Amino acid sequence: MPNNAVKWIAADWGTTHLRVWLMDGADQVIGHRSSSRGMGGLSPDAFEPALLECIGEDLPDKETPVVVCGMAGARQGWTEAPYAAVPCKVPGVERATRAPTQDTRLKVYILPGLSQAKPADVMRGEETQIGGFLAGEPKFDGVLCLPGTHCKWAHISAEEVVSFRTYMTGELFSLLSKQSVLRFSIGDGWDEAAFEEALTDTLSRPAGIGADLFSLRAAQLLHDQSPDVARARLSGLLIGLELAAAKPYWIGQEVVILGDDTLAQAYELGLKSQSAWCRRVPAEGATLQGLKAAHAQLKASS
Template sequence: MTETPDWIAVDWGTSNVRAWAMTAQGTVLDEAASDKGMGKLAPAEFEPALLDLIGGWGDGPRRVVACGMVGARQGWTEAPYARVPGHPLPTGLTMAPTTTPGLSFGIIPGLCQNDPADVMRGEETKVAGFLALNPGWDGTLLLPGTHPKWISVSAGEIVAFRTSLTGEVFAALSGHTVLRHSVATEQWDDEAFLGGVAEGLARPEALMNRLFAIRAESLLKGLQPSAAKARLSGLLIGADLAGARGWWLGARVALMGAGDLMDTWRAALQAQGVAPEEADATQATLAGLTEAWRRSQ
């Protein structure tokens, strides 16, 4: 890259980090990624990891705006939570300590909610970017993932949000319980998934029993691993939908993410008569980081 960036955008998660060399107009000049996520680094290791990542992007002053788990208590430096309701970027950046001349590293704070207690870190930037790309949008944003988030947005603000352990529970059950013997496959059964969604949504109170029934049906009825795996996912997503019914029923809903999870959550919502809009998570993250950089000028 021959052109020196005006600033650098960084999305630093638990497992990975992505960086983009940016112009003042929000154009991407270059990008880089590494597996040196927050979970692998001590506080003193963040600055060297960053310099390794962006080392070829000029030798002058480097102003970085970052989001994600880099601002967690276990990250480079803690960026205190701001409270909802409010704008997804309600406060200034938290500056991390640096030793490299000309380097400044500002972190976007996460958001918290008192009742019911909930937190987010990184998703607020995606919401800010989504709203920047879709001015005047009101409704519910659903961010699938390890910890799916339902986020109510109105008048440019986050009104409330709720987080579940749906993805993490799926990983735990399929990898570390008796169900691992029934779901060990890469195959997928769409019909079994939608059946699980319907059952989980209709009877969330029976979830624990229906989860064990997957194992029993594998032993007694020859339930195939592809169907068992898909039903497990469907039951958990269905129970999540049941708990979040007021967030999607009759509401404008937008899915924001990427990959297979978009497909499963889209299918689950469509089976309930919801036609979700869709947004790319990376595009929204970049737009949100750009909005944070502009607000910090």
């Protein structure tokens, strides 16, 4: 039955998942739903039914704003939400694209991602995490690092995203450890000393990674290198390459790593081993905070 305490709906619609929060008039979460109907498996006309399947029973009787971030706004998504070009503030609903709906209770705003013309780069979804972090620390001046499949580094200054870069480190780790010849040599464990050594090697000599990768296989065949050491070394080589490339971002800047998982911890370890000035803050909640900040504009304008 309709839940008239719901005043608006926050949604993070990624490639593989949909996460939805039911919000009351005081921006408190009064319900949480999730679904595996990610953007990757949906044609444009399947988004509204997927959303209704997830939250239809909770919808109040009257028109309700739904603020959406993520891949739902991609060209192959629900409705393309054009990118906002950096430098710019994290865009809120004033720059959102309305998605057409049959159900008149839904008033859907799809937030834009960010783009950078040169070097060419894009993000969709992470800008909302950045917005969530900045809601808590609006005067932050420094660099945000968002580890993940595609790690993002964003330079923040004067309340704007000045520039950003994307590194495919997480995806490379997954492909190499699961689908390349290295899969025979890589385990599930960890070895911190091996991680740091490999990271330092690559930072000081980035090109070496070309041959160092195959050595992970050879070292097992010749020297019985343990699969845990190999996994930590692979991570160290790849994060080392990323830190070498991202050096202009972290040298002499305050770096905040947004994340609490082992991957975020590996980035922290790597940066600290290079004496970078960094701290780690939980990512949990950043997306919701960002959606709240985006929605606040709607309240302000109504």
